[in-house]
Amino acid sequence: MQPRNMSMSGVVDLAAVKAAGEAKQKAEKARAQAASSGGAAAPARLIFNVDEAGFQQDVLQRSTEVPVVIDFWAEWCEPCKQLGPILERLATEYAGQFVLAKIDVDANQMLFQQFGVQGIPAVFAVIAGQPVPLFQGAAPEAQIRQVLDQLIQAAEQQFGIVGTPVEPGAQDEGAEEAVPEVPESPQETALGAAHQALDAGDLGGAVRAYQSVLADDPANDEAKLGLAQAQLLERVQGVDATQARKAAAESPADARAQITAADLDLVGGHVEDAFGRLVDTVRRTAGDDRDAARVHLLSLFEVIGGEDPRVVAARSALARVLF
DSSP, rough: OOOOOOOTTTTTTTHHHHHHHHHHHHHHHHHHHHHTTTSSOOOOEEEEEEETTHHHIIIGGGGGGOOEEEEETTTTTHHHHHHHHHHHHHHHHTTSSSSSEETTTHHHHTHHHHTTTHHHHHHHHEEETTEEEEEOOOOHHHHHHHHHHHHHHHHHHHOOOOOOOOTTTTTSSTTOOOOOOOOOOOOHHHHHHHHHHHHHHHHHHHHHHHHHHHOOTTOOOHHHHHHHHHHHHHHHTTTTHOOOOOOOOOTTTOOOHHHHHHHOOOOHHHHOOOOOOOHHHHHOOOHHHHHHHHHHHHHHHHHTTTTSSSHHHHHHHHHHHHH
16 A cells, blocks of 8 residues: 555655655645635545545545545445444544545455455545554544544644645535645755655665755755665665574674664564664674664664654663663
8 A cells, every 4th residue: 555656665664754755745835835825725525435446546645645534334334324424524524634535345345455454334544655544343423533633643743744624515526626736846856856766776866866955955854764765775785685684693792794684674674673683782782883883773763754653662772771
């Protein structure tokens, strides 16, 4: 369930990290457009039906701008008939803080299976292209509100996604969306070129492109993330994973061996393993080796993003070892 295909999509779910940066950028552009026009952004549908053909555009693409709540239902499902109207009423009440996508499981078995739905009604969300299970069954409205509030808060804090204000009647199925076009700035164009290079596996080009953006804007978080990701991929190119892991297993106090193995862990998506390995290395070593492991761990935090719960936990573990 990625927002778009990536040539190296196995690397610590880079698509999610990149989608977060893109989502923040789009949210900022939408707010700027609304402010410049003196009003709310153009209306968007709040409630709509989704099928397999439209899932990419209607759910994945839209989820970079607003949390998309998915209601898996069927005509024969009585609990679905109880839950559906509640979700629809809340979608209208929340007025663009999330949108509701309704998927008929009988007509869309592939989506039903991809999400691993065990029974209906089942409610999921998608934020920045990433699926999030919410609840199953016809839950009480108070509980649903609590889950939605947590979802909206997480979308804003982790991805900068704040939804899109809507006008009355915008929730009607079939309403046309009118997304304002805002010209890209030179910086956005440069970031787009860097992302394309990363997607294409041109790691050297991606590194140079991100460094160019940071030369003009040193505080650009999206470029920092992209650069950290591209440099990680460069480091593991040509590494014999079997030999590297063997060396790390045989020499727990060898900082260089542990650093290489941690890079491989991260590339394989084993984020906690990578962080734990380097925290343990800091604990076991001293002097330059200890400092090398500590600095490298901090650089891996940049790959994931400072607000990620795994980074927060690893920072605490590192602090306990150091102090």
